[in-house]
């Protein structure tokens with residue numbers, strides 16, 4: 001009997017769930033997600049706490065299907081069930097899935113019962129069948145060709161070996177887990193360098209030993225005898241574990257030199273500079289008008305789509321319909337999320353309805369100013385976020401100013417956190433970075449590297465002997481909320497000015513999200529919660545943001561939950577004029593874009609310039 005079956009998107013939205021017992025599987029599902037799915041392991045059966053969990057991924061629609069049942073039951077139909085239920089769900093909801101409409105009610109109970117019953121019947125029939133001999137094609141022998149039998153020198157062992165590793169993984173100590181996940185996720189350069197050095201040292205030692213004792217070389221026949229263990233490149237042994245564990249700083253690391261690009265020092269003093277505008281507003285207005293006058297018949301230009309709306313009658317909704325549709329498409333092409341583009345067009349329509357229009361020029365001007373007004377209104381913050389002022393205020397009160405950075409993996413959380421850190425230390429504020437991404441291998445090391453670079457740029461000599469950036473970390477697998485709490489306490493005790501909390505990017509997995517970010521925010525009550533999102537994505541970013549804010553509201557036990565206070569919009573340099581994500585994100589949250597990431601160096605941090613965004617959007 002299946003105890004739990006759940007379907008959720010890789011973005012963490014639970015689409016459908018069935019649970020037949022009161023057993024709580026949250027921890028087991030979290031473990032499966034953390035140590036198998038997110039690590040992209042190839043096993044599809046996972047054992048935890050007396051339960052077996054099996055899963056199937058749908059990479060086209062980014063879905064995860066999970067089944068959990070008691071180990072003792074030994075269900076033989078789960079593979080088949082997972083394949084069938086996967087197809088059933090896809091078939092039934094292909095339109096919704098294609099549109100990524102994950103927030104609706106998926107009525108799937110009947111289909112679930114049907115597929116489950118069929119799978120159980122299938123298993124019964126199978127168990128009664130006499131065991132059939134495998135055909136030659138099914139046998140392993142048929143797969144053997146001469147070529148397949150030639151073992152290549154650097155080829156990996158077959159999957160069987162890998163599996164063994166996975167099984168052991170469950171019982172390994174935390175350090176071993178980390179080591180394995182490092183080796184699978186791409187070890188940091190530091191670790192590779194250490195490993196190489198160790199290997200070279202070992203080889204040199206061996207050579208030395210060989211020379212000392214003339215007896216040691218064995219006869220060729222002796223060497224050939226017995227099966228030799230395979231030596232993996234950079235494999236090392238358990239003795240190397242101590243050296244490979246890099247979450248704790250070592251004296252020799254601290255001594256390493258960082259060549260600081262001192263040219264940038266001093267360039268971020270004061271407030272954050274605005275994004276550059278391509279041309280001023282007046283120039284832009286003239287440009288639009290000039291363009292329309294010059295090319296009255298051309299199809300190009302945002303406002304030429306309103307060309308048809310000329311005449312002395314009152315404008316009606318149906319007059320505007322075709323033009324508004326074109327405007328909506330234009331906004332979507334600029335990465336504005338589709339429903340927000342629709343709402344913007346509606347607001348323009350409402351403002352224009354009933355207006356009497358004269359010449360073509362006046363139409364362009366009216367539409368432009370109407371749309372501009374709406375966009376400026378969306379992008380202009382309801383309240384002022386002045387971080388420098390707030391930090392100084394906290395400092396006066398003897399408490400550190402705490403900022404938490406949330407967002408999915410790879411959007412640039414750590415990089416932009418470090419840029420913000422650079423800006424703060426440029427303004428003589430001492431910063432403690434709390435490494436609370438205790439999931440992703442390498443996350444702590446990444447922050448440590450930034451800390452060293454930043455301290456090299458702003459050495460203690462420049463700041464009355466104070467080390468401007470410190471890292472508070474407790475390695476991996478630990479409770480993020482607890483680490484944040486200790487970090488804040490540490491910062492308070494040491495009279496540090498600001499705490500920047502880096503969180504795990506696993507919020508797309510809602511189960512994990514609820515137990516980490518929620519607790520972290522609840523326990524630590526940061527002054528500012530910043531959502532880090534990429535400018536690259538349109539609807540996807542909105543999805544993440546909606547889910548994030550919803551989860552903060554849903555899972556908060558207080559009546560006044562701490563939602564997102566602001567947005568860090570990253571990778572703005574990579575989007576050309578597709579600036580729609582800025583509009584969508586602010587529209588959804590009503591919160592300002594506090595920082596814009598415009599590149600990969602510490603100085604690539606800007607403040608949002610509403611004019612620049614609106615200008616790009618209407619190009």
Ligand SMILES: Nc1nc2c(ncn2[C@@H]2O[C@H](COP(=O)(O)OP(=O)(O)OP(=O)(O)O)[C@@H](O)[C@H]2O)c(=O)[nH]1
Nearest residue numbers: 409410411412413414415505570571597598599600
């Ligand atoms: N072009 C550009 N690249 C950026 C920007 N911000 C971050 N990146 C790059 O994006 C990549 C991911 O950045 P990280 O800071 O590692 O992302 P993260 O969100 O911390 O990732 P996880 O720790 O895995 O959650 C890196 O290669 C960064 O250099 C930006 O503003 N512009």
